[in-house]
Amino acid sequence: MALKYGCSINTTVEDENNEEDSPLLQKEAEQLPVPPKCCSVRCNLAIMMFFGFAVVYGLRVNLSVAMVAMVNGTSAQPSLNGSDTKECPASPGTLNSSSQSPDQPDGVPQYQWDSETQGMLLGAFFFGYLFTQIPGGYLSGHFGGSIFLGGGVLSTAVLTLLTPLAAQLGARWLFALRALEGFGEGVTFPAMMAMWACWAPPLERARLMTLSGAGANFGAFVSLPLTGFICHSLGWPAVFYCCGGAGCLWAVLWFIMVSDDPRKHPRISDQEKEYIVYSIGSEGGSHGWSVPLLPMLLSIPLWAIIITQMCSNWSYYTLLTSLPTYMDTVLHFDLRQNSFLSALPYLGGWLFSVLSGVIADNLLERELLSITAVRKIFTAVGLLLPAGFLVAVAFSGCSGVLAVTFLTLSSTIGGASSAGVYMNQIDIAPRYAGVLLGITNTFGTIPGVLAPIAVGQLTKDHSLMGWRKVFYVSAGVSAVGAIIFTLFGTGKIQHWAVSEDETETDRDS
Template sequence: MQHHADSTQAEDRPEAEQDDSPLLAQQTSFRTGLCSARCGLALVLHISLFMAYSLRVGLSIAIVAMTNSSSPHSSSGIAPNSSRRGFARGAPVYNWSAETQGIVLSSFFYGYGLTQALGGYCSGRFGGKHVLGSGLLLTSVLTLLVPQAADLGVSFLIGLQGVIFPAQYTLWAKWAPPLERSRLMNIADAGCTFGTFCALLMAGIICQSLGWPFVFYIFGSVGCAWCLCWFLLVFEDPAHHPWISAGEREYIALSLAHQGSSHGRSLPLVAMAKSLPLWAIAIACFCTDWLFYMLLTCMPTFMSDVLHFDLTENGLLSALPYVGNGLGHILAGLLADFLLARRVFGTAAVRKLFSALGMLLPAVCLVAVPYIGCSPTAAVVLLTLALTIISMTGAGININHIDIAPRYAGFLLGITNTFGIVAGIIAPTAVGLLISQDPQTGWRNAFFVSAALNLFGLIFYVAFGSGTIQDWAREEAAVQ
């Protein structure tokens, strides 16, 4: 009864006063640093996301060695005794057209997009540990089968990682205290960019020395082995962790007491659809992911066709921004939690500040690229800065799901990630259309469109974003 009365009174206070009240009202002296169970979870999730993105990027690199566009097309689509120059011999080479290669590379997004909302719902019902671990294990097993799937046909090459991110958010809703969410979640998310960087470097070496099938055999085997560690080391919540200290368990429980338990079978879908704070996150995710995926997929082409870098330089320069992006995630998380802990800003203000920096500054960098003349170095610096600074949204819109609806965080992330995936599918196609006639004008317009979308998404998010738990996300509302 007392908790219900407190939450009712909280609803009557202005948002700025509500933001941090659940934890700031009871400043617990518990501090454990890097030895805490929740920091251990952040490290395990970092490695898991590292593995997931290594599996994801492997195909993007291996397809260069898998295909031979200069060979004549055969009825089977396979040239079994041929190999690409500079790659290990003995592996089959497929006579896939550019269109077919595009379908193969896009197939990941089809499976990834279709499993987002389902993964979020299942993780809320059955637990993030089992859903994430099962998704990573299944992806690893499918990766091992890619060489055989390629022989069967391109339709078998479909990604299935969409359950991983929603399940991660379901776990953090039970583990991350409000004043530590930014750094814990961003340390975990940094595994994505570091995994991408390492895969970009390692996959090419494996293709050259062992042959492209070993990219999938090695990455898939390591992924399967890591899944065993995942199921042994991760626990659904602090109450079920056998080695957590009593002080840390109490600290987490007290800090999260206001948010309620995980959702049941039913979801407040109508209330979600009417929620402006949720729409603010979804639209901002679409806009920022448009810019991110545009750079992710098209930057190597821009460096080759416009800046005239060779293949070796292109690969290194395309990989470098991911180091900056990963470090940016960690630093942004630390700074955001510092501002919250010192009560410099409320939750909503911190989320909007980091979203503004992570969306506006990359847009400025893109707009500047066409006006720097013929300086490849300056263009690379600006594009690298854009991909590095965009990581600051990790402490903004990305974490905001848990702020407004911790009980449904996994499901909501699945929904908003689907918006981002749609942007990832559309953006490269739009760039291709823009540069098909006049490359120089086309690239300038592509950068301008991405910058304009980011500005629109930021304005909408600043206007309608929130940092407090929404009424429809409270446990009392679900009971009623």
């Protein structure tokens, strides 16, 4: 009998209704000594990924704050028609950026881009991001994820260095450059999932994967205020030089320190290597060239993940790309206030996602809940409660304190979904986790394309009513995602994800 647990649960169509008969721990696996987590190679890998995704999201969101400094605010005043579209009055001590340009060094260029153009530029990244998710996941599952994750960050960083030149050439050039950045970055998350299929013991998946993925929120938290500070001190072009340089430096360290598989790592202890390899079993690792594409596309649990991630990403990408504009045009915070307050929600999301991963793993280790129950609970909490707080933002009106408080609570609690739907691919098909993440992220990126455009259309007049509609839509879409995953999601490994050799071995046992 193969030594395994977690990702080698033998689930077939016949036992779909008997999940509790699939224990997380087999007796043989319980006898394996668990090496220390602190300073382990797998923990160091999670930390490297954490900083990698921090850089990635810094490269992704810097334009949303820099846009406030790049656009000449005196070129076009918002049109106000009637009481419903009256803007909020500027608070004492804030800079009304609708009537003045943000404070930055003399000689820094500014451009006359209207709200529709800004929305297209902010969404351009996702046009390219769409196309490399599935190929990136597929190739990472075959060749290993380290080259794709490192190469994706490196290519995006190099292109980011060219942003000031592209902006000088015109909006079309900047759109094309941002789309190319998305094209390069699209392989990073599928590559991460493919690597964890080889590195993450099943009962440590949540904490390792939420720690590495939490770098995204951390990157947004650091990048947004840092971008505002750099724009104010050095001018907006320096933002892209600093972020691009940081990405190049991280990529060099990544290629020196990381291996695709614990068997190939030169500095891993024998105890940790044995623990990882035997706990994952034969269902992790490389999947070769062949994948069960048709069964994947007909899988209801996979479609539950796809739809839920699309719904969750709608509100996430709306805030990620457009929150600085809301802070600027409605609440009238100056550039430095804007960047700090826009970052505050991501601090809570970062901390809560890591905490959720630890709690989820503890629930599974103590066998208090099944994998399915854990994933559904954390998904529901991470989507329904944030949706309620987004509705509260819509009702907060011109109160900057209330708006920032509710936005922070929404993003903070939203971090719980990191231990839910966002790691469900590796539960249902660990062998094909990279491919599945590529598929789900491809669909999940569609809101990244559409949300900034929708925001641009809904907020043409920079009115409070337009932004209220933005928050209503985001809340409703999130609630739909929570309902769908609760009804159709599962944590059980699917029959098409079990290899024929593994199935025969289990039958013989």
